[in-house]
Amino acid sequence: MIKISIKGGDVFLDDEDFEIFSGKIWHVASNGYVVHGHTLLHRQILGLRPGDGLDVDHRNGIRSDCTRKNMRICTRSQNQANRGPATCCKSGMKGVTWYRGKWQAKITHMQCDIYLGRFESKELAQEFYQLAAEMLYGEFAYHLRPEQQNGNVRD
Incomplete structure (x- = not known):
């Protein structure tokens, strides 16, 4: 290299x-x-x-x-599946947002939002998102990188 x-x-x-x-x-x-x-x-x-x-x-x-x-x-869809969280994402985790006092997880598949639930911790919401992403996107599922484990968003 x-x-x-x-x-x-x-x-x-x-x-x-x-x-x-x-x-x-x-x-x-x-x-x-x-x-x-x-x-x-x-x-x-x-x-x-x-x-x-x-x-x-x-x-x-x-x-x-x-x-x-x-x-x-x-494909474009596979490429988007491996995209990280938006830079404006307050949780620092893809698919996890703060909603009405709890952390909500949702995922988009084939242009449809799939609600995964509301959770007490963003880490638990992230686990649910990750399981859904692996089931839906397989090898193209986005994984939190080590530098993001504490909610830091990639550049």
């Missing part, structure tokens, strides 16, 4: 993909993706073309980590 500092941040890629990267001026955009004009590095590495209807999921949530072990081709 290679770590290269470029305008906007660092990019991580496998040794064998350095040739794709070299010879162009790349930068890390404000949304975290590594770009050259309108070309997204992660899509180029995986051989995807604009308009093909496919997405690339970054398993660890770090968009500038373009190593092959971190990327997988997926």
Whole structure:
């Protein structure tokens, strides 16, 4: 694996993909993706073309980590399943909100909200969300990362 500092941040890629990267001026955009004009590095590495209807999921949530072990081709729905909590999320946990004096868990599947219950602790609400996510999304279920265990939201 290679770590290269470029305008906007660092990019991580496998040794064998350095040739794709070299010879162009790349930068890390404000949304975290590594770009050259309108070309997204992660899509180029995986051989995807604009308009093909496919997405690339970054398993660890770090968009500038373009190593092959971190990327997988997926549908838009699968990619959204592995998305972390919104930055405005007060609980710091995906699917968990404070509602009428308790922590509420809900999950969205096939454009429908599924109510999972109200709980005394946000940790218990998170456990219910996580079980539902694993049942519905399988390997694409979002998992709280170690730095988020105390409610810290990822950048």
